[in-house]
Amino acid sequence: MARSNNYKAGSKARETKAPAFIAWHVAEKTDSKSFWTRIGAAWDHEDGKGLTLQLDLVPVSGGRIVLRTPSEATEERGA
Known part of the structure; x- marks a missing residue:
């Protein structure tokens, strides 16, 4: 099993930090609509x-x- 180089035996797991920003791809479509992914x-x-x-x-x-x-709506829907 592979181990991360950042992991040391006996150390605490790395704390998960929420992202400061969410990255979206915005595709421009017809009729002034955009699709965000x-x-x-x-x-x-x-x-x-x-x-x-x-x-x-x-x-x-x-x-x-x-x-x-990030907004609460984004986090709630898991998008």
């Missing part, structure tokens, strides 16, 4: 000088990537 999340660096962006899906059809602060 959640594609990842971003977390603040501890020193406050950057973000770590994790994309679960990379769009290939154009559009744009938007980072938004």
Whole structure:
């Protein structure tokens, strides 16, 4: 079984931190409609000088990537 390099035997598990931003792919469609698809999340660096962006899906059809602060509605629906 593979082990993470960040794990040390006998140490506590790493604390899970909620993302600072949710990454969305926005595809422009006809009639002024846009389709938003959640594609990842971003977390603040501890020193406050950057973000770590994790994309679960990379769009290939154009559009744009938007980072938004998470909302309760987003978290509730698991999007």
